[in-house]
Amino acid sequence: MARHGAELLPDELTAELRRGFESYLNSLRFERGLSMNSIDAYARDLARYGTWLTGEGIGRLGEVERSSVEAYGLHLLDSGLAPRSRARALVAVRRFHTFALSENLAPTDPASEVSPPQEGLRLPKALSLDEIEAMLATAEGEEPVQIRAKALLELLYATGARISEAVGTDLDDLDLDSGLVRLYGKGGKERIVPFGSHAAQAVGAWVSRVRPGMAAKAKSSAPAGALFLNARGTRLSRVSAWQIVKNAAEAATIDAEVSPHTFRHSFATHLLEGGADIRVVQELLGHASVTTTQIYTKVSEETLREVYATSHPRAR
Structure with missing residues (x-):
């Protein structure tokens, strides 16, 4: 049976990231019963996240840290997405990591304490x-x-x-x-x-x-x-x-x-x-x-x- 939404994931994903994303999309379809349109929306958000992770040299879920998710939030601020789309994209990431931890696909949930970055707080804090x-x-x-x-x-x-x-x-x-x-x-x-x-x-x-x-x-x-x-x-x-x-x-x-x-x-x-x-x-x-x-x-x-x-x- 074809995994709906998986076809939207980029080819350059590592096998581990792809398995994790596909498992989550399957759970949305078969356990939560979301509509095809909703699943596609999640798939596009995960595809964007997966592309960014790959560009950062991250191919395993255990390598994702809280700072990684925070950096991705900053990346979204500069992506040109509308505020509502940015918020949805980060929610998709947080829910995915919660799922990955619950299914023992990852050792921790690096997104559990990450909040959407505010427009006025997008720059990382540097010490003098x-x-x-x-x-x-x-x-x-x-x-x-x-x-x-x-x-x-x-x-x-x-x-x-x-x-x-x-x-x-x-x-x-x-x-x-x-x-x-x-x-x-x-x-x-x-x-x-x-x-x-x-x-x-x-x-x-x-x-x-x-x-x-x-x-x-x-x-x-x-x-x-x-x-x-x-x-x-x-x-x-x-x-x-x-x-x-x-x-x-x-x-x-x-x-x-x-x-x-x-x-x-x-x-x-x-x-x-x-x-x-x-x-x-x-x-x-x-x-x-x-x-x-x-x-x-x-x-x-x-x-x-x-x-x-x-x-x-x-x-x-």
């Missing part, structure tokens, strides 16, 4: 350089956890790495002498990203002075090759790394909500404000499409408007 430096200053000290925190924070800001990429980095991926790190992004895509002297010094202190002691605590005879380790000598988890960022933001008394992705936003925004070419920033961030990177050009434009409005004598 003063705020970044205030967070880095909270990790100054000689305690092992402080040295590890400083290394992680410096590397996140220096490279724009996703938190999953940072904790997934191995020692073999790091070249402190050349100031280069190999990051593995979504879909296993590899990229080489440079970092500066501040990050090199912080990461070097962690690798030479603290990491060996933590690695010695690992129960296995061969310690993990992970760059960042926890107190048990095993790879630092994403949750623990996120907590390090949160603790630094609280210690620096930053009012705005700060996450590891905020460092990524700040990295991109500060590069563009400093005159970096958008294609270079795209490569550094590991974006499959420059359209995603263009979000940050809007951040820079907003900054320019603010500076102009407060500085030019005839701006008002």
